[in-house]
Every structure is written in structure tokens, then in C-alpha cells.
Amino acid sequence: MILKKAQKQNEWMYFNIFKKNQNVSSISELVEKQNSRMEEIYTNLSISNHRSPDRKDKLETYIRLAQFDELTGKEITGFIDCIEFIAFFVLFTSEQVQNKNIRKLNHLLQYSFPDKITFENTKIIEQLESEIINITNPLELAAAYNQLAKWYSEMKEFSDEMRYRKLCWETRPEYYENITPLIQGELNLNRLESAIDYSVAFFQLDTNNPTIMQDLLSVYEHEKYWPLFEKLIIKLQLNYADEDEILGNILFHYSIYLNDSNQKTKSLEQLKIARVLFNKVDSSHQAIKQIDIIINQETSN
Numbered sequence: 221m222i223l224k225k226a227q228k229q230n231e232w233m234y235f236n237i238f239k240k241n242q243n244v245s246s247i248s249e250l251v252e253k254q255n256s257r258m259e260e261i262y263t264n265l266s267i268s269n270h271r272s273p274d275r276k277d278k279l280e281t282y283i284r285l286a287q288f289d290e291l292t293g294k295e296i297t298g299f300i301d302c303i304e305f306i307a308f309f310v311l312f313t314s315e316q317v318q319n320k321n322i323r324k325l326n327h328l329l330q331y332s333f334p335d336k337i338t339f340e341n342t343k344i345i346e347q348l349e350s351e352i353i354n355i356t357n358p359l360e361l362a363a364a365y366n367q368l369a370k371w372y373s374e375m376k377e378f379s380d381e382m383r384y385r386k387l388c389w390e391t392r393p394e395y396y397e398n399i400t401p402l403i404q405g406e407l408n409l410n411r412l413e414s415a416i417d418y419s420v421a422f423f424q425l426d427t428n429n430p431t432i433m434q435d436l437l438s439v440y441e442h443e444k445y446w447p448l449f450e451k452l453i454i455k456l457q458l459n460y461a462d463e464d465e466i467l468g469n470i471l472f473h474y475s476i477y478l479n480d481s482n483q484k485t486k487s488l489e490q491l492k493i494a495r496v497l498f499n500k501v502d503s504s505h506q507a508i509k510q511i512d513i514i515i516n517q518e519t520s521n
């Protein structure tokens with residue numbers, strides 16, 4: 221879950237956790253993976269590192285600085301290796317207060333510590349469940365279902381969590397916060413066809429929005445889900461075979477998946493097809509410049 225910690229004009233921070241797996245088991249591997257993804261998404265990306273603090277418990281820390289055309293200021297990310305997972309704080313800051321904000325980030329990296337929380341949400345769940353019958357506004361009802369799903373998830377009662385995730389979807393499919401946990405939950409329960417169906421429906425909500433494809437890439441990023449992601453891409457290609465811009469969006473992100481799964485040649489092929497599709501829509505399409513940068517980088521290596 222992403223938790224926003226602070227927000228002031230163009231300066232804000234969020235916190236996230238990456239659970240280690242067979243593909244990424246260290247800060248350096250996570251940073252490499254994130255850097256590769258950023259290179260594919262952002263224009264004129266510049267990445268450097270900053271000295272990070274030493275901790276008394278010897279947990280490894282790392283600070284990355286990134287700058288790119290799509291962002292005013294810098295994205296500064298601090299990482300802590302917490303043995304079972306990697307915690308990271310993502311800070312967006314202007315140049316004027318960069319040093320002050322890095323000091324704040326250093327403090328978080330030095331003194332934050334991992335811990336396990338046991339949730340007992342029974343009373344608040346019972347209260348909200350009793351109030352739901354009186355909620356008539358679909359958006360408010362979807363928010364209530366989503367909240368109940370989160371509370372059940374915290375208590376590791378996944379059957380009830382999924383019951384409310386589906387009710388949230390049925391009430392308001394576009395309730396964004398609910399969607400990826402719903403798909404991930406279906407994958408965890410091995411309901412693979414259902415996961416694909418929800419993924420297709422999720423994409424249909426806003427077919428030209430690249431964020432949706434990025435979310436789907438994250439959901440299926442584990443190696444065991446790669447064959448399923450391939451199946452999803454085939455379905456999307458068939459559904460939008462006559463829609464050049466939508467198909468370009470699909471193939472652009474498919475190329476990212478192929479690159480991440482070390483299918484470099486095929487990745488480049490899909491990227492070139494995506495370029496042709498975007499060019500048919502508009503020769504000055506914003507995605508073309510981004511694609512050209514990636515192609516030049518790949519072909520020069």
C-alpha cells in the first residue's frame with residue numbers, strides 16, 4: 221500500500237514496501253529494476269546516488285536521485301533493507317529545498333525500524349457493516365466496501381476481503397484503489413481466468429491511459445504469472461486490433477514486460493510496431509519521442 225506522508229505545493233512524499241522474491245532480493249537489484257523501468261517511461265532521465273546514513277542495526281540504506289522532463293524538481297528515493305522486505309521513501313522536492321529534504325530523508329532512513337503489527341478490526345468492521353444498509357450513494361458505498369476489504373485483509377481474512385472487493389467492483393468498477401488488490405487477490409486464490417477477466421475490464425475503463433498498463437505490469441511482474449500476462453496481452457490485442465492508439469499503448473507496455481523478462485529482441489520488435497501505430501495516429505504523438513530514445517539506447521548497446 222502507498223501511504224502519502226506529506227504534501228506541500230510541489231513537495232510531497234510517499235512510503236512503500238517491496239516484498240523480496242526470487243528475482244529481487246537486495247536494494248541493488250530493486251534499484252536496478254526500478255531504474256530500468258524509469259528509463260522506459262521518462263524522458264531525459266538522469267540518475268545519481270547520494271551518501272546514505274549508517275544504522276546502528278547495520279541494515280543497509282541507499283539514496284537515489286532522479287531527474288526527468290516530466291517532473292519539476294527531483295525525485296529522491298531512500299531505501300532500507302529490512303531483511304524480509306525493502307522499505308522505501310519516495311520524496312519529490314524542488315531544487316531550492318533539496319538539501320533540507322535530504323536531511324529529513326536521512327533521518328527517516330536512520331531511525332525508522334521494521335516491526336510486525338497485529339490488527340484487530342472486528343469492532344470497526346461490525347460498525348461499518350451495520351451502517352452500509354443506509355448508504356445510497358454509489359461512490360460512498362464503494363468506499364465503504366473497499367474499507368471493509370482493507371480491514372479484513374489486515375486481519376488476513378482473505379475470503380471476506382475478496383467478498384467486499386467484488387462488491388466494491390460491482391458497485392463502482394472505476395473505484396481505483398480497489399482494482400489491483402482485486403486482481404492480485406484472484407491470482408493469490410489461483411482464480412486465473414477471473415484475474416484476466418478483471419484485468420481486461422480494468423483496461424477497458426480508460427484504454428489510452430498508460431498508468432493502467434503500468435499497474436497491470438506490476439500485478440503480473442512475478443515470473444510465475446508471466447504466461448498469464450502473455451495471455452492477457454493476446455486478449456487485449458484481439459479486442460483492440462483496429463484501434464491504433466490503444467494497440468500502441470498495449471504493445472509499448474508489452475515491450476517493457478519482454479525487456480524485463482530478458483526477451484530483448486522481441487521487446488525491440490514490439491516497440492517498433494508500437495511506434496508505427498502511434499505515428500499513424502499523430503506523427504507528433506508524445507509516445508514517439510520516448511520510444512525513439514529507448515530504441516536508440518537498445519541499438520547502441
